[in-house]
Amino acid sequence: xxxxxxxxxxxxxxxxxxxxxxxxxxxxxxxxxxxxxxxxxxxxxxxxxxxxxxxxxxxxxxxxxxxxxxxxxxxxxxxxxxxxxxxxxxxxxxxxxxxxxxxxxxxxxxxxxxxxxxxxxxxxxxxxxxxxxxxxxxxxxxxxxxxxxxxxxxxxxxxxxxxxxxxxxxxxxxxxxxxxxxxxxxxxxxxxxxxxxxxxxxxxxxxxxxxxxxxxxxxxxxxxxxxxxxxxxxxxxxxxxxxxxxxxxxxxxxxxxxxxxxxxxxxxxxxxxxxxxxxxxxxxxxxxxxxxxxxxxxxxxxxxxxxxxxxxxxxxxxxxxxxxxxxxxxxxxxxxxxxxxxxxxxxxxxxxxxxxxxxxxxxxxxxxxxxxxxxxxxxxxxxxxxxxxxxxxxxxxxxxxxxxxxxxxxxxxxxxxxxxxxxxxxxxxxxxxxxxxxxxxxxxxxxxxxxxxxxxxxxxxxxxxxxxxxxxxxxxxxxxxxxxxxxxxxxxxxxxxxxxxxxxxxxxxxxxxxxxxxxxxxxxxxxx
Amino acid sequence: xxxxxxxxxxxxxxxxxxxxxxxxxxxxxxxxxxxxxxxxxxxxxxxxxxxxxxxxxxxxxxxxxxxxxxxxxxxxxxxxxxxxxxxxxxxxxxxxxxxxxxxxxxxxxxxxxxxxxxxxxxxxxxxxxxxxxxxxxxxxxxxxxxxxxxxxxxxxxxxxxxxxxxxxxxxxxxxxxxxxxxxxxxxxxxxxxxxxxxxxxxxxxxxxxxxxxxxxxxxxxxxxxxxxxxxxxxxxxxxxxxxxxxxxxxxxxxxxxxxxxxxxxxxxxxxxxxxxxxxxxxxxxxxxxxxxx
Numbered sequence: 001x002x003x004x005x006x007x008x009x010x011x012x013x014x015x016x017x018x019x020x021x022x023x024x025x026x027x028x029x030x031x032x033x034x035x036x037x038x039x040x041x042x043x044x045x046x047x048x049x050x051x052x053x054x055x056x057x058x059x060x061x062x063x064x065x066x067x068x069x070x071x072x073x074x075x076x077x078x079x080x081x082x083x084x085x086x087x088x089x090x091x092x093x094x095x096x097x098x099x100x101x102x103x104x105x106x107x108x109x110x111x112x113x114x115x116x117x118x119x120x121x122x123x124x125x126x127x128x129x130x131x132x133x134x135x136x137x138x139x140x141x142x143x144x145x146x147x148x149x150x151x152x153x154x155x156x157x158x159x160x161x162x163x164x165x166x167x168x169x170x171x172x173x174x175x176x177x178x179x180x181x182x183x184x185x186x187x188x189x190x191x192x193x194x195x196x197x198x199x200x201x202x203x204x205x206x207x208x209x210x211x212x213x214x215x216x217x218x219x220x221x222x223x224x225x226x227x228x229x230x231x232x233x234x235x236x237x238x239x240x241x242x243x244x245x246x247x248x249x250x251x252x253x254x255x256x257x258x259x260x261x262x263x264x265x266x267x268x269x270x271x272x273x274x275x276x277x278x279x280x281x282x283x284x285x286x287x288x289x290x291x292x293x294x295x296x297x298x299x300x301x302x303x304x305x306x307x308x309x310x311x312x313x314x315x316x317x318x319x320x321x322x323x324x325x326x327x328x329x330x331x332x333x334x335x336x337x338x339x340x341x342x343x344x345x346x347x348x349x350x351x352x353x354x355x356x357x358x359x360x361x362x363x364x365x366x367x368x369x370x371x372x373x374x375x376x377x378x379x380x381x382x383x384x385x386x387x388x389x390x391x392x393x394x395x396x397x398x399x400x401x402x403x404x405x406x407x408x409x410x411x412x413x414x415x416x417x418x419x420x421x422x423x424x425x426x427x428x429x430x431x432x433x434x435x436x437x438x439x440x441x442x443x444x445x446x447x448x449x450x451x452x453x454x455x456x457x458x459x460x461x462x463x464x465x466x467x468x469x470x471x472x473x474x475x476x477x478x479x480x481x482x483x484x485x486x487x488x489x490x491x492x493x494x495x496x497x498x499x500x501x502x503x504x505x506x507x508x509x510x511x512x513x514x515x516x517x518x519x520x521x522x523x524x525x526x527x528x
Numbered sequence: 529x530x531x532x533x534x535x536x537x538x539x540x541x542x543x544x545x546x547x548x549x550x551x552x553x554x555x556x557x558x559x560x561x562x563x564x565x566x567x568x569x570x571x572x573x574x575x576x577x578x579x580x581x582x583x584x585x586x587x588x589x590x591x592x593x594x595x596x597x598x599x600x601x602x603x604x605x606x607x608x609x610x611x612x613x614x615x616x617x618x619x620x621x622x623x624x625x626x627x628x629x630x631x632x633x634x635x636x637x638x639x640x641x642x643x644x645x646x647x648x649x650x651x652x653x654x655x656x657x658x659x660x661x662x663x664x665x666x667x668x669x670x671x672x673x674x675x676x677x678x679x680x681x682x683x684x685x686x687x688x689x690x691x692x693x694x695x696x697x698x699x700x701x702x703x704x705x706x707x708x709x710x711x712x713x714x715x716x717x718x719x720x721x722x723x724x725x726x727x728x729x730x731x732x733x734x735x736x737x738x739x740x741x742x743x744x745x746x747x748x749x750x751x752x753x754x755x756x757x758x759x760x761x762x763x764x765x766x767x768x769x770x771x772x773x774x775x776x777x778x779x780x781x782x783x784x785x786x787x788x789x790x791x792x793x794x795x796x797x798x799x800x801x802x803x804x805x806x807x808x809x810x811x812x813x814x815x816x817x818x819x820x821x
Contacts, residue, residue, distance in 0.1 A: 018541065022541075022543075023541075025543070025546045026541040026542055026543050026545075026546065027541050028538065028539050028540065028541050028542065029541075107538050108538045110610075110613040110616075110617070111613060111614075111617055112538060112539055113539055113542050113544065113545050113593075114545070114617075115545075116542075116545035116546065117544075117545035117546075117548050117549055119549075120545060120546045120548075120549030120550075121549045121552055121553070123549075124549055124550070124552065124553025124556070124557075125553070125556065127553070128553065128556055128557050128560070131557075132560075157564050157567070157568065158560075158564070160559070160560040160561075160563040160564050161556075161557070161560035161561075161564075163560070164555075164556035164557070164559050164560045165556055165560075167556060168552045168553070168555075168556045171552065174621075174624050177620075178617050178620045178621060178624075179617075181616075181620060182613050182616045182617050182620065183613075185616055186609065186612050186613050186616055187609070187613075212620050212623055212624045212627070213623070213624075213627050214627070215624070216624045216625065216627040216628035216630075216631065217627055217628070217630065217631045219628055219631070220628055220630075220631025220632055220635075221631065223761070224635065224761075226563065227750070227757070227761065229567075230563045230564075230566065230567050231750050232749075232750050232751040233750050233751075233756075233757040233761070234673070234675075234753055234754060234757060235635055235639075235754065235757055238643075238647060238660070238661070238674060239673060239674055239675030240673045240674070240675060240677065240752075240753035240754055240757070241639060241643060241644050241647065241670045241673050241674060241753045241754035241755065242639060242643060242753075242754045242757070243638070243639070243642070243643035243646075245643075246635060246638050246639065246643060249634070249638060250631055250634060250635065253631075253634070313651060313652075519538065522538075
């Protein structure tokens, strides 16, 4: 994808990108690895997406039409696992690989060989996870949250494969995060002080910290599931003095910071794109940094809001309710800053900006429904309904995924040296925007009316709403093929992109030619 | 600062990372099938073979990767900046290890303070106790589970106390070796490092003896409820880390004998020493929370 542009002259012996398949197997180049991460995540997005299509096809009509309930459960489980660990997280790691070294004026990541190791673990981890679907008794069918005793007493034989594939995914994430955090701490160009770093770098800095802190806790949780199921321990079994709720505490101690791992880099992306297309500096840079840190800090003390109906003591419920609501303060600061950045700006609406605007509005809807879910007494009604499904898809699809799309459009010219096709990209945006709302907005109503999540059948009164939702789902799925077409066209050719194709864009990545040379900064640039 | 690193060092491409990924893939797949076969009492054993194959590939990878790394380092190719990256990377790795142990300590605290107490009827859980586990009284160490399994409890006198002293002393001897390296006193380095390794091996030997005592005389097994579970998983994972740390120390010892490391540049030694102090601190926490309290 990246060839060396003539303008940049380096005297290095590995000056040109090596050719052949071993380039990708043996590479230590952050751009190669970033590209592999991004392609891998897109493939996983399509795999996980086709599982969602199975789910929506089954739910198109009440009753059981297409698949067995046990297979339906495997689809909801593996859809979640793939989208979280296979699509969103690797996409952000890919973006970090591509952009962080360029943004801070570094030649590459701090630990380039470990970087390649982190990536190549992922295909093996997901091959094992997907292979377990074809085993006798089926694959994981306990939901991506793998609550005990569903994952211990009642799970299929193949659970051990799930456990070990999560272990190696975790190893990959931790190594990737250590790489990012060390790169940011140690590889900044002279003059690039912490408070001059672009917000994408800041948000990834904090994300990497969260990853290193909580992925090991996930490893602990799956280890206890493994020993409970296969080695006779009773961490999650009351007969042995354990407690199934203990599983939920450990899982969500990982799981809530994990949610922010999937959204903080989005904040960084949006904070780059909105100023660029508003032709104004970002409003409130330092408040953005502090808000990100505050969100990350709070993420460690709110986990039990996922567990309001487990019978915790009232004092704990109230603590977790207020702690959770506190998060809306720094999040509100961010949304305010984005809007204030646009205020009286000279705005143009290229595709990255359109996705960024959709992000601001739709992520905020997801934030508001999150606030509703944080209120303990009403959560008893919302818990485990489609309202929850609507909520986390608003923050993850129109939040995280939309920001990844925005990032891809924004930086594609830098990656490929070509402009993408704006007409086709606008088609992608508008079809996605409309279909995603047809898909997820009615779920709020189904949920409030009492439709439970993760069940292959439903009561007749939900038939109309589910048909609308399914049609939205199929349309959203198809729309993503347009994105694939845009990217392939852009990689293969198109109008030549200048070093800085976006008039209002700022940052070191726009000071190098497009496509960015194979090795970017071999001598550090001076940052004023 | 610009003069300080005029040119960055970017390492050449290497086959070892992808070989390492293949190794981890084989290990995960093999370990999964091994565990499943054990549960089903299947005997064809191909899962174990895949697992062992994966471990073999991993060892080859580690050997090859570290060999390249050491050769490049000895050839003076590494900048000071890379040394900083390695040190920071190792610190963050140790932080991730701390969080791994935190999950198990968290399970221990939750079981002790909340789960067992509630099963015994504490808080508003009187009916849980009355109806579900009427014969159960909360106590710790949990020598009789709500389900009725009985076992002994491991005291802190004897082996655990000796092991604590051994590990704390080994942390000090490891530090003396490090001081010897920094003062370029190779004799001090070699002797104290050798003593540290011997102490590590004694610790592991005593740990095995303790497990045999627990299994055979106390009847404390993986099946004996949450007390035995937290005991074995915490001490077991700690033991695995001590094993790894001892192997790292042995490799450092071999490198020291070959004349590697200078007072200024000795990242591998420093990382090993940090790791050793880390397993020591984990043990002190274990000794307090698992054995004494």
